[in-house]
Amino acid sequence: MTTTDRLTTAVIEADPEVPIIRITRDFRATPAQVLRAHTDPELFVRWNGPDSLTARVDYWDARTGGSWRFVHSDENGEYAFHGCFHEVGEDRIVQTFTWEGMPEHVSLETLRLEDLGDGWTRLHAQSLVDSFEGRNGWLESGMEVGVNEGYAKLDGLLGEGSVQA
Amino acid sequence: MTTTDRLTTAVIEADPEVPIIRITRDFRATPAQVLRAHTDPELFVRWNGPDSLTARVDYWDARTGGSWRFVHSDENGEYAFHGCFHEVGEDRIVQTFTWEGMPEHVSLETLRLEDLGDGWTRLHAQSLVDSFEGRNGWLESGMEVGVNEGYAKLDGLLGEGSVQA
Numbered sequence: 001m002t003t004t005d006r007l008t009t010a011v012i013e014a015d016p017e018v019p020i021i022r023i024t025r026d027f028r029a030t031p032a033q034v035l036r037a038h039t040d041p042e043l044f045v046r047w048n049g050p051d052s053l054t055a056r057v058d059y060w061d062a063r064t065g066g067s068w069r070f071v072h073s074d075e076n077g078e079y080a081f082h083g084c085f086h087e088v089g090e091d092r093i094v095q096t097f098t099w100e101g102m103p104e105h106v107s108l109e110t111l112r113l114e115d116l117g118d119g120w121t122r123l124h125a126q127s128l129v130d131s132f133e134g135r136n137g138w139l140e141s142g143m144e145v146g147v148n149e150g151y152a153k154l155d156g157l158l159g160e161g162s163v164q165a
Numbered sequence: 166m167t168t169t170d171r172l173t174t175a176v177i178e179a180d181p182e183v184p185i186i187r188i189t190r191d192f193r194a195t196p197a198q199v200l201r202a203h204t205d206p207e208l209f210v211r212w213n214g215p216d217s218l219t220a221r222v223d224y225w226d227a228r229t230g231g232s233w234r235f236v237h238s239d240e241n242g243e244y245a246f247h248g249c250f251h252e253v254g255e256d257r258i259v260q261t262f263t264w265e266g267m268p269e270h271v272s273l274e275t276l277r278l279e280d281l282g283d284g285w286t287r288l289h290a291q292s293l294v295d296s297f298e299g300r301n302g303w304l305e306s307g308m309e310v311g312v313n314e315g316y317a318k319l320d321g322l323l324g325e326g327s328v329q330a
Contacts, residue, residue, distance in 0.1 A: 065232030084249035086261040094271050096251040106259050108273040130293050
């Protein structure tokens, strides 16, 4: 595999059988670095979400059984999200996720990190919801902008050496 | 609706479209009492699971963002389960659930309590997993025995006045 085979734009897929969104994206980093970018709140707010929003953490306890809440904001207002961490492992995070604008909708998020060797790591993210309508609503919301702008910021943090393993 | 219309045996259904198990069961109690039977660990261990197992709590923090772990045991050994509480509301609990024998499998559980009036409450429980194979495995595991024996014990606790609202 050459560098040109790396997925440096997120692949976002709708599962045909179950109401799941899958995201696959490669990073020039170790699995531990990519994991840390998802568990360290000071790092997380520097990359998560689209460029048009700033993120801040309300509370954050990234361990099995912990919980989290963060807020995205722009000049028009705030968008808050919260959930709990079911599992924070060495190469896997399982957590719940709710946008507080629609609190009845809860998704179960699984992040898995695969070591590709040569200093690259493949991120596999899965979001499971309880209906196809809800899943398709997320896909039609323009989520790919936030996903790709966010991961590009994470590329930048990794490249400048800001993410220790 | 007469008392004979009450669902005093659990209705366990497999959703045809998504990998969900739904359980519906009526209790002669208020929604607050049924909720308390699910949040108070001392009550929970008195009714949860089949008659052949005894339950004990390892840790239990039934609030939004909390987490839990309990252990069923018999003369053959122990069966441990854990998860986190995404939301503990007045008539809804959303939590994750894992049997530690298969820790890669995580379900998202939603409990909703509907006041039927006349002192009866309908419990709606939904278990969402990420594959039909996993969902059908649960259905074929004999889960209806534990569900119905457990709810019969909860009927007993409610009937003897052990569950305050």
